[in-house]
Structure formats: C-alpha cells, structure tokens
Amino acid sequence: MNLELYSREGISGVPSRLFIFSTIVVIGALIIFTRLWYLQILHGDEYRQKSENNRIRIRPVQAGRGMVLDRYGKVMVDNRPAFDVFMLREDAKDFKGTIMNVSGMIKSRPEDIEAIVRRDSPFIPVRIKKDIDRDTLAMLLTNKLDLDGITVSIEPKRSYPHGTLASHLFGHIGEITEKQLDGGGYEGYRMGSLIGKSGLESKYETYLRGVDGGKYVEVDAAGREVSVLKEVDSYPGNNLVTTIDLELQRVAEDAFKDKAGAVVAMDPRNGEILAFISSPAINPDIFAGPLDPQEWNRLINDPMKPMQNRAIQSQYPPGSTYKTFVAAAALEEGVITKDTAFHCKGGYRFGNRVYRCWKKEGHGSVSLHRALVESCDVYFYQVGLKLGIDRMAAYARKFGLGEPTGIELSDEKGGIVPDKAWRKKRFGSPWIDGETLSCAIGQGFNLVTPLQLLSAYAALANGGTFYQPHLAKAIVGPDGKVLETFQPKIKKRLDLSPETVALLKDALQGVVNEPGGTARSARLEDIKVGGKTGTTQVVKMRADKRVKGQDLPYWFRDHAWFASFAPAEDPRIALVVFIEHSGHSGGHAAAPVAGKILKSFFDLEKQRKEGTQGEVKVEVEREAKAEGEKKSVSTVSPSPIPLPLPIPDSPVSDSL
C-alpha cells in the first residue's frame, strides 16, 4: 500500500486506532454471540417454557363431585351449578362506574369490591362474589352493557335435595388448605380445589372426587383469550351408595319431629345403618358455599348445639337400657340364674342410704324376666352388688361400650365404662360401693352414645356378633357400574352362651309385649318387637320429692331411651331412639316413636316385596326440577344413571 495513504495530513496512526476500534466491536459482537448462545441454546428450553407459561393459561374446569345415594339409588346429595361473579380490571373501561353498577346488584359495598379487585393484577379475573342467586344472575345478564369486565362463571356446588334430612351424615366440603397442599399426599389438587372436610364427604373423598378438566387457552399480554389450544374433559367422581334407606329416614324424621336427640337404625345382620338422625339438624347448605361468619357464630353459640352429632358425639348415661348388659354379665358369671329372685319394696337400703326404685310402691318379688320387663331397679342393685363393678364393666366392654364403634364419621366419642381402675385414674380415689348400685341401673358414671347402644343391642339381637356399624354400601361409577362393594366387618363376638342370649331376648320382647312391660307403646300388631327402655335423670332428686318431668326447667328434664330390635325371633332391624330432656320416661317418650318407625320399616319392606320381584334396574331418582334448571344441572353433574339395584346384599354371616 502506498505510504502516502498513511500520512494523511494532520492525523497519524489511523490504521492502528481503527484496529483497536474494530477489535472492540468484534469483542462486543462476540459477547453478544456468547449471550445469545447462553439464552437461546443453553437456556432455550427454559425460556421456551417461560414463553409458553406467558401465553398459555389453564382454566380449570371443576369436575362434578360424585353423588351420595341411599341404598336404593335415591339421590341424597347432588350438585347444582353455582354462579360466581368475577371482575377483570383490564376490561373495565370505566372501573369506578362498573364497580358502582355491580355493587348494587350483588349487594356488596363498592369499597370492598375495589379492595378485592385491586389485590390482584389487572389482567387476572378476580372473584368478587360467590354463589349468586338466579335473580342476581338475571340482573347481571340483562345489564351486561353497563358491566364491562364483569363475568359470571359456573362451578358445581353441593346441593341437598332433601334439605336437612340426615344432615349430620354427609359432612361438608371446602377448599383445600395450603397446609394440606404443602404436606403432600394430595396429587391432582390445586389451590381452590374442593375437598371433603368431614363426614362421608371426607371419608370417601377419593371416590367422590372427580378428575378436574381444563381448558388450555392462549392469552395475550392483557390476559385476553386469543384462542383455545386444547380442552381436557373433566370426569365426574364416583357415587357413594350408602346403607341409608331414604324412605325409612324420612319416616323416622317425621316420627321424631322437632325433638332433640338421636335416632339410629341398623340392620343387625350386617351393621348397615338404615337411618341416622341427630336433632336439631343443621342445614348442610350453609357449608356448601362460603361460610357466613354470622351464621357460623349463630350455630356454635346455639344452646341446642346443632353442630353436635348426637348419635356419635353426645354421651349420655344409658339408664335402664344398661340393665340388659348387667343381666348378661350376671347370667354368664353365674351370679344369678333365671330363677334367682329379689324382693323390691320400692327401695333398697345400702349403707346409710336408701336407693329407690322408679316404682315407689315396689315390684314385690321378681326374677330376671320380670325385672327386665318391668325394669326393676332394686333387682339390679342387688345383682350389681353381687357382680361387683369390675365384672359389670368387663361385660359392658364386651358389648362394645367404652370405645368408639368405628363408624366412618369423624370425631366419634367412646363413652365411659367405669370400673375401679377408671375411678382411680379419673379421680385418684378408690371405688365406693354405693356407686356400684348407680352403675347397675346405668345412672352412675356410665356414658354411652346412641350409636354404641344401638350396636350393642344389635349384637345381642343377632345372637352375639358385633358388627362395626357402617354407612357405605357401594361405590358406583358415573355410568352406573358398581365399582366396589363394602363388606360388613365383624368387630368381635360377644361369646355369650345361647341360653343367656335366648333368656335376654325373651325378656326384651316381654318389655314390649307383656302386661306390665315398660315399652308397650312400641308394640306392633303382627311383629314381635324386643327392646329396653331407659330414663335418665339429669339431676338427682330426693326420694321424698317426686316432681313431674314436664314441670322441671328444660335443661333438668329426664332423657328418654329406647333400644330395640325386630322381629324379636330373627331381627332385621335394630333401632335406638334417644330423646334429650324429654321430661318423660323412655317408655312414654321414646318407645312410641320407635314403634312408629318400626311399623314403617315393616310396611316399607312389605311394599317393596310386593312392588318388585327379584332384581330390577332402578333409575337414580332426581327431584323434579324446572326444565331450564335441569339443563344447567346436567352441565355440571352426571346425568341420571341406571343402577343395578338392589346391590346384592352383603352376606349375612352365620350367628352363633
């Protein structure tokens, strides 16, 4: 090259500085090259994923939860569409105006709505109201033009076509907690997923729960849906067929009316619960949607404690119903024979105290049969003394008292079977013999739940097999296919001699059917009922002061029990009726209710036998609904399904 070129006038070293410059630019380009390599090749997959996350939103479609059916396939818990209101700030051209407009319709304060909406990004729809009623929905739809950015979505929600019927059974569902999600074991759940929180909903969660579907949508930066990429169908959950007989449940509730207490009926041949009442009932709808704090406060502060499931959570002294177990113990232990007689003159002196019999004038000389039929306290005081508290307790435990029965409901209580060890542990003092007398007539420290008492009587009724009471009969797919049947579970055997069982059962049917029996009001025309009444004093009364039950203040009134089974010779139903603070004796208050229920049971049995011959397909029955409503229901819950019913009965195991 010509030297001339380099000696440009007034400037030197141009090539070397151009070289430096070029080098800097090349290095810059190399850095960019490396950076692009890093971003696009080393981390390309990661960024591709991020860009996909940017544009793809999964809009979950909640699966319909399985229904809860009665043993004949009748719907007890269903789903209905619930409408939630959402607001997308981005789409609200006049933000304040829209809020003002919508606030009146959904009855929320505009400040509250604004606060909720502002919590999230303007591109995300925020739920401002859950489960609006149809009138509100109609109002929102007709005023759509004034409601930019307001949308309504449909989610299936639990519905209870029979209102409060058997409400304590189902439990409730709610949104899964963060703790549960973090804790693991909840695959397939996401924030906001509904999960069974208590009762059958919780116990059979894995069956009832469906598989949520989803819509994969492409959105732009503003969150607007641009296209739907794919849709995954949701799959409804399986249905739970319970052992409950809806018809029987209904008549039982009618018979029980608005009393407080519990009624539980069981098939003594397998432990299937046929009817289950805890009263006062709760409206299960309260828990189906967002819980209203006021409503909640009202519930938990209600002196009648409606939240308490009285059949399994309330513990009461069993009263005279306990005598059956004392009798069993005495016979088995050889303390008495069926002919051993004691004399009752209205009271029994023990120590320096007189323990009175419920019958002031006394029963005279009674043996076991009459003592049970007429529920003589004095007889059992003496039997109790002969037995001693520990032997009495051992037999009570044999009958399943003192521990939860194991029914598939949460928070079941176990009751108390007192003995010397228990007293020592509980009070730190030795047993006082006088207490044995109270315990022998079920008035001491003994506490039982209605379900415990029922299970014990059912075990006696079937000859000595203690079945674990259960509520689930089968799991049926949305298509009606039976997926699983639950077998009865024998928890234990009472190991009573057949003679003892026969003696006791005969005496118990005498309670209902013989003159002088305490439960004659439970008598049926053509079927022999066996049972035992019980009246539990809430406050101790002095022997000289007998006040009529109804004259006492409510909280001091007696409880009434009646534990029964029928037909006495080969029982197909065991039933416990418990009336809290009835103010009447078991024979007067509880036995008539039981009689009504038992009569209905056999009437229904007869009807069914006449109406259906062998196995027939029964359609799952739904409450008649308005045509329009029906349509929307079918979008969220499975359509009526044919059930191959009756589901083959669980094998009735051979009794002793």
Added chain:
Amino acid sequence: MIDRRLITNFDWTLLGSTLLLTSLGVLNLYSASYSFSSGSTPVFLKQVYYILMGLTAILGILQIDYKKLERYAYWIYGFSVLLLVAVLVVGKTGGGARRWIGIGGLTYQPSELMKLSLILALAKYFHNRNNIGGYQLRELGIPFLLVGVPTILIMKQPDLGTALILLSLFVTIVFFARVRLKSLIIAGVLAAGSAPVLWHFMKDYQKKRLLTFLNPEFDALGSGYHIIQSKIAVGSGKVLGKGFLSGTQSQLQFLPEHHTDFIFSVLAEEWGFMGSMVVVLGFLFLVLWGASISKECKDKFGTLLSFGIVAMIAWHFLINIGMVVGLLPVVGVPLPFFSYGGSFVITVMMGIGLLLNIRMRRFM
C-alpha cells in the same frame, strides 16, 4: 454531470449490505406489527416510505462532494441545536417525553439529526486543528462544548439513549483523533466526576431503569418487565426460532415497544440463534467494511467523518442488542435498519450516504 470515476468506484457492497439489512428489517417489522393495527397505514409500510425517503436522501448526498460539507458543518450543527431548543419550546410530547417537532403533518425528531451534526462538527474541528503529537486537554474545550450543549438539551427532553450515543460518539471520535495520554487520563477523571452531575440531571424513570438493570426481578411488572420479557422472547427462540409471524412473545404483546427499541427480540424469537447470528454478522461486516472506508480515505475530514458514522452504527448495534439480551440497561437506543421510526431511518440512511460518498471519492 457525475464523474464516471464515481460510478466505477461506487461501493456496491456497502449499498448491497445496507439494502439487505434494511429488507430483513422490513420483513421483521412486518411480523412485529402483524397482530396489531395502529392507524390506517400499517407500521411496516410506513417504514418502507421512510426507507424510500432515506434512499432519496442518499441520492441527494451523493451529488455533493463531502468535502464541501466541511464548510457547512458548524452551520448544520447550529441548525440542529436550534431545532433541539425548538423541541423544548414547541415540541410534541409522546410517551412522557418531548422529543418531536411537527412539520406539516409529519413529526421529526431533531436529536437524530444531531447525531450526524455532532460527527460533522467534531470532524471539522479536528480537521482544522492539527496536532500531530496528540491533542491536549485545552484543545478539547470546544469539542466538550460541542457535545455538551446538545447532550444537555436532549437530556432535558428527556432522552437518555440519544444523549448516551452523543457522548459515546464524542469519546470515540476524540480517541480516534488522538489525544495525549495525560489528557485522556484527566478527561477520564473528569468524566467520572461528572457522573453524579449526570445522575442529578436524570429523570426518575431513567434512574429506575438503571437500577432495574442491576436487578430486573426487583420490579418484575414495572420497569423490569421489559428486560424479563425480552430475555424470554430471545431465549425462547432457541436454535431455529418459532418461525415467521409465530413469535408468541411479540404477537401476543408480551413485549412492549417491540417494533422500536426491542425489535431484535422479535427477530431472535422468530428466527432463533441462527437468524440472530445472521443479523449480528451482518452488522459486524458493515462496521468492519465501514472502517475500511475510513482507513482508505485520503483526507482527515473524510477519515474522521466516515469513522464517526461507522462508530455511530456500531454503538447503536452493540448497545441496542446488548440491552435486548439483558446485558445493558434499558436505554432508548434503536437498532439501525430494524427499529421503526422515520427520523432514525433517515439519519442512518444519510450516514450510509455519506459513507458511500466518501468511498466513491477516495481517489479524487
């Protein structure tokens, strides 16, 4: 009449690579603005009009011997400063900044013209003042003034990106014109000392941008959003890209300003590493080729002028892509041939015109 020699010496390579990059730019802009419509004329079509205007400007520039420009350099510079003052007085506001003046129905951004004017003025200054041993600090007083006045005016708009370009042009040209080492050190110290002053002049959003650059996740939905989304767009292109018109980041508007300053991320997303490298190599070639023009120029003014223009293109290229790939803070520096914007297109085209001009007159 145009001298025959001018046609024989015409730099077809430079024009060819310019047109190639420009075409890629229009194609990319078509995709970038595909999914949204602003106004009646599509963005890419407007860009084509600007390019045609730029090509016309090239034709015009080629008519005049660049040496004549030396005579008018200060006048052009003064005119540009006047326009910048006018912007501050009667300028149009857009996006929180006052950068444009309206001429008839059109708007023009004088700070773009200022880039070329500054190069011209500096080239003229150093051309007139010879110092073989290297310039001393006191000789740099006027160049300081030449860059300082427009820089402050532009910071006032505010437009950090253009101000930064002016400063980097000044530094590179001074370096190129050759300064004594001692002076260079003192100047460096002075520059460091003036940083707080510069910080003082910066608007809050500019400060925030700088801070966000240091930690983009800090304000993910605010000013960090640009950087994060841009990196996602670039990275998600992987090796071969998502395909023309198929970049989800740009088509679905996750990238803000994706047809102006962040246009490269659209390209990187749709054409991947391969496409990006084609463009990077294209720029590299253009810059090195331009450097050879400077090198072969026989007179000092032309050497300085051509170098200044090459440096201008180089810095735009490096700063813009560096910003898009998250290596540099988000400052409004457009990418030549690719970013949308009339004033900038015309400035770049005029720069190319001057390079062609200098190149074809290298033997005259």
